[in-house]
Amino acid sequence: MKRRKLYLGIIILAILSPLGLLATGSAWGEWTAKQVGKQVGFVPKGMLALESLWYSPLRGYRLPGSGNKLLHVGGYLLSAAIGIGLILIIFKFLAISLPDDQPNEETKNDLKKGAEHK
Amino acid sequence: MHIPDGYLSPQTYGPLYGVMLPLWYRASKNIKRTLNKKNMPLLALASAFSFVIMMFNIPIPGGTSGHAIGSALIAIILGPWSALISVTMALTVQALVFGDGGITALGANSFTMAFIAPFSAYYIYRFIAGRSAVFGRRQKVGAAMAGYISINLAALATALILGIQPLIATSATGQPLYFPYSLKVTIMAISGAHLLFFGVVESLITVLVSGYLAKSKILSLSGPGMIRPQVKEATVETT
Numbered sequence: 001m002k003r004r005k006l007y008l009g010i011i012i013l014a015i016l017s018p019l020g021l022l023a024t025g026s027a028w029g030e031w032t033a034k035q036v037g038k039q040v041g042f043v044p045k046g047m048l049a050l051e052s053l054w055y056s057p058l059r060g061y062r063l064p065g066s067g068n069k070l071l072h073v074g075g076y077l078l079s080a081a082i083g084i085g086l087i088l089i090i091f092k093f094l095a096i097s098l099p100d101d102q103p104n105e106e107t108k109n110d111l112k113k114g115a116e117h118k
Numbered sequence: 119m120h121i122p123d124g125y126l127s128p129q130t131y132g133p134l135y136g137v138m139l140p141l142w143y144r145a146s147k148n149i150k151r152t153l154n155k156k157n158m159p160l161l162a163l164a165s166a167f168s169f170v171i172m173m174f175n176i177p178i179p180g181g182t183s184g185h186a187i188g189s190a191l192i193a194i195i196l197g198p199w200s201a202l203i204s205v206t207m208a209l210t211v212q213a214l215v216f217g218d219g220g221i222t223a224l225g226a227n228s229f230t231m232a233f234i235a236p237f238s239a240y241y242i243y244r245f246i247a248g249r250s251a252v253f254g255r256r257q258k259v260g261a262a263m264a265g266y267i268s269i270n271l272a273a274l275a276t277a278l279i280l281g282i283q284p285l286i287a288t289s290a291t292g293q294p295l296y297f298p299y300s301l302k303v304t305i306m307a308i309s310g311a312h313l314l315f316f317g318v319v320e321s322l323i324t325v326l327v328s329g330y331l332a333k334s335k336i337l338s339l340s341g342p343g344m345i346r347p348q349v350k351e352a353t354v355e356t357t
Binding site for chain 1: 150
């Protein structure tokens, strides 16, 4: 089944993902309120209030408290695996409500077309 | 392009959630109508692809970094509604688990990366490439343009959303309450970086991966957004 190749592609990307750590600078406009405060001379009140609204367990794709480089790479890999795994599982659950195998409207038309062609 | 919590005023992130809700609803309806258990994994794969491609941070001059989104590629292969769902899912996991992009800003981030990007990409691709099933030169140009322009439209929208904050939400003393940089600064920084760098990356990913998928016949492509995973060669030959 050729679809296996697609999964393989995703796995390869996940393994290569720590290459993304070569970029040391953060994205423009993705700073903490404090960092913004340093840049503009004051900390916007709303930013400070909302910034820690949500606690993300793997903030920044890092294991909590992982200072050294190797752990950082490990945390990044783990993050890729967890993120991809979660997404695949969620879609698996979403698929429960869908019809099993029978072609839906559009594929049905195509199947008909394919048959006529033959 | 992931706007964190605290950057947007409620009068911005509220309406953007408002815009996204009917779009998410329509997308899920659309998927229920066109997908079944067999081809749902393609949506999951697309979402996982978008998630992982956004982990490849690319350093650019000036000390910042950024990444591709993958929206254009997904829109071309699976159609814009499928892209809307799969990219939204990637953004949701990023926000909830990894703190990449805010919870309050999820509507805004979905609006730029899961709506503007894939829909603009889809129509740009269709406009240039037509409905032909063959992945020839026109299709390549279409995919490349779709990738480049769509991520830049998303970037511009992000810059506008951020840049209007000091105009619409200030304290009694006139201090910005949320993201403090002006429109001029946000557009220069965000659009500049995408026009010069990340647009090129998104463009390359879109044209190379869609070309590979079409050539290798891993998926049967019958024009943009019209993969029929169930009917393999049939659609390629008949259309």
